[in-house]
Amino acid sequence: MYAILDIETTGGKFNEEGITEIAIYKYDGHEIIDQFISLVNPEREIQDFVVKLTGINNKMLRNAPKFYEIAKRIIEMTQDCILIAHNASFDYRILKTEFSRLGYDYQKNTLCTVSLSKKLIPDAPSFSLGKLCRHLGIPVTDRHRANGDALATVKLFKLLIDKDNNKEIIQETVKYFDNRHEKMRIVKILDKLPEKLGVYYVHNEEGNIIFIGRGTNIKQEVNKQFLKKTSKAEKVLKRVHEVSYQETGNTLLTRLKYHLDLDGMRPKYNIIRKRKNSVKEFNNHNFMIVDKGRTPEEHSVILIENNEVIGYTFTNLAFQENQLDVLKSMLTPIENKALARTIIKNYLLRNNVQKIVRFDDMDIA
Numbered sequence: 001m002y003a004i005l006d007i008e009t010t011g012g013k014f015n016e017e018g019i020t021e022i023a024i025y026k027y028d029g030h031e032i033i034d035q036f037i038s039l040v041n042p043e044r045e046i047q048d049f050v051v052k053l054t055g056i057n058n059k060m061l062r063n064a065p066k067f068y069e070i071a072k073r074i075i076e077m078t079q080d081c082i083l084i085a086h087n088a089s090f091d092y093r094i095l096k097t098e099f100s101r102l103g104y105d106y107q108k109n110t111l112c113t114v115s116l117s118k119k120l121i122p123d124a125p126s127f128s129l130g131k132l133c134r135h136l137g138i139p140v141t142d143r144h145r146a147n148g149d150a151l152a153t154v155k156l157f158k159l160l161i162d163k164d165n166n167k168e169i170i171q172e173t174v175k176y177f178d179n180r181h182e183k184m185r186i187v188k189i190l191d192k193l194p195e196k197l198g199v200y201y202v203h204n205e206e207g208n209i210i211f212i213g214r215g216t217n218i219k220q221e222v223n224k225q226f227l228k229k230t231s232k233a234e235k236v237l238k239r240v241h242e243v244s245y246q247e248t249g250n251t252l253l254t255r256l257k258y259h260l261d262l263d264g265m266r267p268k269y270n271i272i273r274k275r276k277n278s279v280k281e282f283n284n285h286n287f288m289i290v291d292k293g294r295t296p297e298e299h300s301v302i303l304i305e306n307n308e309v310i311g312y313t314f315t316n317l318a319f320q321e322n323q324l325d326v327l328k329s330m331l332t333p334i335e336n337k338a339l340a341r342t343i344i345k346n347y348l349l350r351n352n353v354q355k356i357v358r359f360d361d362m363d364i365a
Contacts, residue, residue, distance in 0.1 A: 001080055003078040004027050004084040005078075005084070006086070007090075008056060008146050010046045011046065015097050017042075018043060019042055020039065020050075020056050024078065036070075055144075056145075071098075071104070082174060083108040086153050086156070089112065108177060109174055110174070112173070113157055114127050116164075116173050119173065121163070124136075133152050138152060138159070186240075189222070190219055195217045196217070196218055197217070197218075197248055198247040198248045200221065201244045202269075203242050204240070204241055210236060210239060210240075211267050211268075211269045212262055214254050214255075233269075249298065250291040250353075253312060256302070259339060260336060260343075277338040277342045286358065286359040287357060288302060289348075289353050289356055290356070298314050299321065301314070301315055303328070311334050313330040313331045
């Protein structure tokens with residue numbers, strides 16, 4: 001069951017607005033089965049630009065019921081319903097604020113026809129209610145009045161229901177007040193991640209990488225990131241669409257790849273500190289670092305040539321490590337060689353690796 005509504009307000013500071021008009025249509029997925037339309041005395045002044053937009057002024061509302069007088073009717077109309085509106089977050093916030101002033105915790109699952117339209121009619125030139133209805137040939141009367149906009153939203157929702165053949169998109173778009181849909185979405189993301197050492201990449205809906213992390217257990221580290229309560233962490237959680245990853249097999253390669261990717265990609269929600277790169281050379285100019293790979297039979301190899309970090313790869317055969325031409329053809333090249341040298345030098349000063357193979361006095365070009 002759905003309660004499709006539109007609310008007009010006084011305007012003003014965030015969460016200080018008052019309702020001036022409300023229209024609710026109870027819809028069972030096939031037809032309207034109940035309706036409630038009323039002007040509301042907001043007990044505060046209406047902003048001038050709102051008067052010009054809606055035509056509703058303070059004089060019209062002088063004898064209108066106050067919100068507490070219609071609150072019970074609104075609860076009855078929306079009982080056991082998903083709340084639907086065009087830009088539902090606004091209408092739902094206004095209702096919650098009004099009920100909160102009465103000491104009542106009003107909680108509803110919501111569905112926004114803007115979000116739904118973007119998924120089902122992605123080629124629409126605009127997703128404002130008026131322009132979208134014009135594009136779809138939906139007649140609209142009394143624009144910017146609660147009843148006119150609510151009726152237009154009913155007609156739009158009917159069309160969207162028809163376009164969503166399996167009703168899967170509608171179900172996916174519902175925002176649950178207890179965040180159960182969000183929790184299930186995060187669980188699905190976590191289920192795909194390994195409990196392995198490596199680097200992970202958080203992508204938004206457009207596929208862009210917005211955050212990079214690392215850890216000895218990728219699944220555990222991503223879960224920790226999603227549980228953080230910092231402003232940036234909550235923005236990452238809100239925008240995450242999927243998480244990709246790369247296993248690394250050892251701490252040095254994890255550290256190297258993490259910092260190189262941060263430097264190259266510069267994700268929006270990572271804090272990237274300035275690093276002073278070392279100008280000191282390695283003790284040996286030509287060598288390779290061999291360490292653990294992603295599986296027991298695999299090695300990771302980082303190649304340093306003429307005191308520059310050339311690249312890294314994974315090998316399964318001693319033949320690949322012993323034949324430099326073969327090894328070089330397998331390398332993932334490194335662009336920021338100064339950063340890579342600093343990371344590797346700092347790591348080797350404090351940590352051990354499986355082995356270092358030197359090529360003293362050899363021409364390895």
